Amino acid sequence: MIEEFSITVKKIKRPKQSDLNDDIQIISQSLGLFTKRDKEKSCFRVFVEILKSKGVTAEEVTLNANLTRATVIHHLNYLIKSDLVIKKNHKYFLRSKNLEELISQINKDVDETLNDLKKIARNIDSELTLK
Numbered sequence: 264m265i266e267e268f269s270i271t272v273k274k275i276k277r278p279k280q281s282d283l284n285d286d287i288q289i290i291s292q293s294l295g296l297f298t299k300r301d302k303e304k305s306c307f308r309v310f311v312e313i314l315k316s317k318g319v320t321a322e323e324v325t326l327n328a329n330l331t332r333a334t335v336i337h338h339l340n341y342l343i344k345s346d347l348v349i350k351k352n353h354k355y356f357l358r359s360k361n362l363e364e365l366i367s368q369i370n371k372d373v374d375e376t377l378n379d380l381k382k383i384a385r386n387i388d389s390e391l392t393l394k
Contacts, residue, residue: 269344270345270346270347271345272294272295272369272373273292273294274356275289275293287311287314289312290366295345298353303330305328309324309330309339312327312328313355314362315354316353316361318351319354319355319356320353320354337339346358
């Protein structure tokens with residue numbers, strides 16, 4: 264079985280003046296946590312609750328972010344599928360110990376994916392050259 268997850272990475276220009284909230288929003292935008300459909304930035308709000316905690320339940324996120332349980336569960340599942348968040352014993356955590364390490368792990372994942380694609384491309388080029 265193929266292990267699969269997806270993450271969106273966008274380059275967002277950081278303003279010259281920013282604060283903690285701005286910086287978290289830049290990282291969230293860069294990781295695709297904002298969409299045009301998400302007018303209330305609910306995925307961002309769920310992500311922030313996870314960032315602030317050392318493990319949080321869906322119920323705690325629901326209360327702290329002032330969102331419906333269905334919305335929270337939807338975004339938690341998205342964050343898990345994106346491999347940004349993991350679930351252990353009914354609690355949700357960043358997949359790493361902090362945000363900097365998470366970005367490093369994403370970088371490693373992207374490098375591995377691109378290296379795999381290079382190998383496939385090399386094989387395709389080789390096959391096409393033989394014909």
